[in-house]
Amino acid sequence: MKFSLISSIAVIAALTAQMTQAETLRLLTWGGYAPDEVIAMFEAETGHTVEVTTSNNEEMIAKLRATNGGGFDLAQPSQDRIASAQEEFGIYKPIDMSKVNAELFIPSMLSATAGNTTYEGEVYGLPHVWGTSGLVVNTAVAGNVTDYTDLCDASVAGQVSYRLKRPTLIGFAYSMGLDPFAAYDDTDAYQSILDEVEATLTECKPNVKTYWDGGDEIQNLLRSGEVVASMAWDTGGWQLNADNPDITFVAPEAGALGWIDTFVLPARGRADDAAYDWINFVMQPEIAAMITNTAGNFTAAVDGDAGVSADLKARYQGSFDQAAIDNIKWYPPVPAGLEALEGATLDRINAAN
Amino acid sequence: MTSDTSRLGFYLLLAPILLWLVVLIILPHIGLFVVSISEKIGPREYETGFGNYAAFFTEPLYWRTFARTAIMSIVATALTLILGFPIAYYIAKLTRGRTKTTLFLMCMIPFWVSELVRTFGWMILLRETGVISNALQYLGVVDGPVEMLYNDAAIMVGLVYTSILFMVVPLVTTLDSLDDSLIEAGYDLGGSSTSIMREIVIPHAMPGIVSGCIVVFMLSLGNYLTPILLGGKDSLWFTGMIYTQFITRFNWELGSAFGFLLLALSSLVVFVGLKLSRQSLTETMGRT
Numbered sequence: 001m002k003f004s005l006i007s008s009i010a011v012i013a014a015l016t017a018q019m020t021q022a023e024t025l026r027l028l029t030w031g032g033y034a035p036d037e038v039i040a041m042f043e044a045e046t047g048h049t050v051e052v053t054t055s056n057n058e059e060m061i062a063k064l065r066a067t068n069g070g071g072f073d074l075a076q077p078s079q080d081r082i083a084s085a086q087e088e089f090g091i092y093k094p095i096d097m098s099k100v101n102a103e104l105f106i107p108s109m110l111s112a113t114a115g116n117t118t119y120e121g122e123v124y125g126l127p128h129v130w131g132t133s134g135l136v137v138n139t140a141v142a143g144n145v146t147d148y149t150d151l152c153d154a155s156v157a158g159q160v161s162y163r164l165k166r167p168t169l170i171g172f173a174y175s176m177g178l179d180p181f182a183a184y185d186d187t188d189a190y191q192s193i194l195d196e197v198e199a200t201l202t203e204c205k206p207n208v209k210t211y212w213d214g215g216d217e218i219q220n221l222l223r224s225g226e227v228v229a230s231m232a233w234d235t236g237g238w239q240l241n242a243d244n245p246d247i248t249f250v251a252p253e254a255g256a257l258g259w260i261d262t263f264v265l266p267a268r269g270r271a272d273d274a275a276y277d278w279i280n281f282v283m284q285p286e287i288a289a290m291i292t293n294t295a296g297n298f299t300a301a302v303d304g305d306a307g308v309s310a311d312l313k314a315r316y317q318g319s320f321d322q323a324a325i326d327n328i329k330w331y332p333p334v335p336a337g338l339e340a341l342e343g344a345t346l347d348r349i350n351a352a353n
Numbered sequence: 354m355t356s357d358t359s360r361l362g363f364y365l366l367l368a369p370i371l372l373w374l375v376v377l378i379i380l381p382h383i384g385l386f387v388v389s390i391s392e393k394i395g396p397r398e399y400e401t402g403f404g405n406y407a408a409f410f411t412e413p414l415y416w417r418t419f420a421r422t423a424i425m426s427i428v429a430t431a432l433t434l435i436l437g438f439p440i441a442y443y444i445a446k447l448t449r450g451r452t453k454t455t456l457f458l459m460c461m462i463p464f465w466v467s468e469l470v471r472t473f474g475w476m477i478l479l480r481e482t483g484v485i486s487n488a489l490q491y492l493g494v495v496d497g498p499v500e501m502l503y504n505d506a507a508i509m510v511g512l513v514y515t516s517i518l519f520m521v522v523p524l525v526t527t528l529d530s531l532d533d534s535l536i537e538a539g540y541d542l543g544g545s546s547t548s549i550m551r552e553i554v555i556p557h558a559m560p561g562i563v564s565g566c567i568v569v570f571m572l573s574l575g576n577y578l579t580p581i582l583l584g585g586k587d588s589l590w591f592t593g594m595i596y597t598q599f600i601t602r603f604n605w606e607l608g609s610a611f612g613f614l615l616l617a618l619s620s621l622v623v624f625v626g627l628k629l630s631r632q633s634l635t636e637t638m639g640r641t
Contacts, residue, residue, distance in 0.1 A: 058601045065603070088396045088603070165601070208586055210503045224482045226500075336396050343602040351414045351589060 032295035069267025094122035125262035132256035136237035148175035152204035235296030389609035405610035441524030503585035527561030
């Protein structure tokens, strides 16, 4: 009797300990980065519950800005948009590296992201998923499109689509032989690059069927054959390749544009422990492979590509040879205020007839 | 004592609407106004001034988009009226009983699904590989696929479709209240169909026409989805511009200023419309 009393007390104590540790993790992320099966495994292992909100770079920053960094416990913006957002709005808190299992991360990516997300001596970001933007082309019809500026070629007139966003400006600038990333800190030089790109994109406008906004929209346009060449993300091209072998992602001659989505802690997040648990959980090689299989992009996890499906690997290797990988232009941190210049350029292109 | 109790009752009844107005309308607008008059001079540095409003007037793109939005909304309102009036007249005057209810219901059924779904419906119909394009090719009217999406006409179709119910409902209500014997008397006195329409029906329906127009105009001006999804490469819409300033440019200051300018524009157009139609807001809203 006495023994069972003690054991039941022990059970209750263990349960309450579990209860105090269990938190709700409010995750602000991209579609595909938190698959249901991964969430279920995480909840079973740690007792935390996960609430997922999917979004994109701009909306993540806007949401966190509206609440001064509240409402979410972990967010995943791209690494080039962290330092400037922190400088302007103060919406993140620094990463406590003692709580992160750094061995799970590929060291070069961890240090590159740390360098790019440092603000006033503190590191704000950890790398998670990386990928590129480049060309998604129907090679049977538009095999001659191998660079961004080829989208303006007469042979694909009216069957082209790209986004009216900053990656398009940067891709075209590289394709025109300019170096926008080198001019990031020189406003005048950057403005003159933007002016040249503006002239090209305005001239190119009759070629464009429509400017796409969402990933589903461009996939529909390519799948239906209404668009044969576009500037888009690599995953979109690989997904279409599964249905139609003619359509695939092509790394442009001027270089694909490389992004890394990160983990950051919002300034007023309440469940930091759950956030660190999540980071350490999803960076395990087998979990990282599951995320790669749903999101379509590779992760910064050590050995994370071991469990990835052979089809996806084959598509990745088909799009990128070693030279194309070396030629990827990785986004450096965007200086504060650069978006205003780009915004004015994009508005003028949009309004031009 | 009794007057005190009734006064308390009056304030209690007033409380929800006051709360609604203050918390959801007035306070956010004050906040928005404060944001709109702060100019950004550096990271986390702001100063007070009207620079954002000045930016609107100095950059032709902004006020052109503004004018474009207003003109297209006015055209959409006029088209909705032209399409909606015969429907409303038929429902109110030429049908009785169950047919009337059925027709009225048929006008409403499309509004049981969300605006997004309706807009996607139009995209499926109008796109190059869509229903209309395929049907035309099948019938041999055209040789190749035709693209009907991504232009201003598509936006117009979408806007009229989304807002026609809001024109039909007030029109049916006002036309219902018109005594049929007045129309008969008009015919007895030798009036033609046109003159009866002009002298009797339209003057009676005027409050309904005006209130319908106000609602449709406001809905079109403030519409975000339809112009973005159906519009083409240069179909800029002012609400889209406000979204861009807030979300992609992180420029809440300019976005707030745009918001206030849109408010001013819609109020101005409604005011001018009321003056031109010689209606007063109280009469229009009171009679329908």
